[in-house]
Amino acid sequence: MPGFGRWNNATWILLLGIFHSCFSSYSEDQCSWRGSGLSQQQGSVEQISLHCSEGTLDWLYPKGALRLTLTPRLAPVAAAGPDGGVITACVKPSEQFHGAQLYLERDGLLELLVGDRMEASPPPRVRCFSRTPGERLALFLQATPHQDISRRTASFRYELRGGWMARMALDSNAISREDACRPCNDTEILMAVCTSDFVVRGNIQSVEEDETLRAAVIKVSATRVFRQKYTLFTGSGRLASRGEVRTLLQCGVRPGPGSFLFTGRVHFGEAWLGCAPRYKDFQRTYSVAKAAQQIPCELPVD
Structure with missing residues (x-):
């Protein structure tokens, strides 16, 4: 068997390719990517393309850089949406995000989204941004030099939505408080009934504060679940569903x-509020629109 010193350059290139294939992989539907920086040369940039509206990226032992393009296959209605084709994207870094910095690349300019964390730093927060039709966007991960990269992993989840209302975003730097908290008008309420991930009639049992997320957690007792895309409100027998x-x-x-009437989107596995009119006000709005044949979809109201 030949020794290491007798392997030629072609053999080393072949081995590097095999090594890379062991540490870099896509999910079957190209929603997620997992790879290792051990197979990258210092200063190199690996190009990655993901085609789902949500997924994950796990970069072990970051070295060099990654350039990630997100091209979701959104339904035509969702892609057009009421916002003229604007797509909103959010990234949620893992609590142990280390070893790299995450940038938004917009038309060739870089904007820092997530910096490299120190061990004692608080968990990084969700960051959101929007893309207008024709705008070129990508995510750029730059590894930061460390003596020991064996304990470094840069991981995050991402979501993209077509026509996603600004009130759903968690990154308060991207939206004004007035826009995020203002009541929905009649048109927005009727559209929310058709497009939300959940539509539920219920009562507010309590409200708690989550300082980590800078969010209010509304405990809801649901008397009727019209629709839920994910299992958010559960109950048994005659008991009201809770969520x-x-x-x-x-x-x-x-x-x-x-x-x-609670409506909204599921954001990284959690329900986030969209429009929430009093049910009697929704009934009145819905009845008027239905009589005028201006409802975008049917809902079996009482």
């Missing part, structure tokens, strides 16, 4: 009497 809905802390939600 949690989050909204921005600065909106100042407080417990109160009466029945509400």
Whole structure:
């Protein structure tokens, strides 16, 4: 068997390719990527393309850089949306995000989204941004030099939505408090009933504060679940279903009497509030729109 010193350059290139294939992989539907920087040359940039509206990236032992393009296959209606084709994207770094810095690359300019964390630093927060039609966007991960990269992993989850309302974003730097917390108008309420991940009638049992997320957690007792894309509200027998809905802390939600129609999106596995009119107000709005044949979809209201 030949010794290491007798392997030629072609053999080393072949071995490097095999090594790389062991440490870099896509999910079958190209929603996620997992790889290692051990196979990258210092200063090199690996190009990655993911085609789902949500997924993950795990970069072990970061070295060099990654350039990630997100091209989701959104449904035509969602891609157009009420916002003229604007796509909103959010990234949620893992609590142990180390070894790299994450940038948004917009038309050739870099904007820092997530910096490299020190061990004692608080968990990085969710960052959101929007892309207008024709705008070129990518995510750029730059490894930061470390003596010991064996304990470094840069991981995050991402989500992209077509026509996603700004009130759903968690990155308060990207939106004004007034826009995030203002009540929905009649048109927005009717559209939310058709496009939300969940539509639930219920009562507010309590409101708790989550300082880490800078969010208010609304405990909801649901008397009727019209629709839920994910299992968010659960119950058994004659008991009302129960679940949690989050909204921005600065909106100042407080417990109160009466029945509400809760709508919104699922954001990284959690329900986030969109429009939430009092149920009697929704009934009136829906009845007027239905009589005028201006409802975008049917809902079996009482």
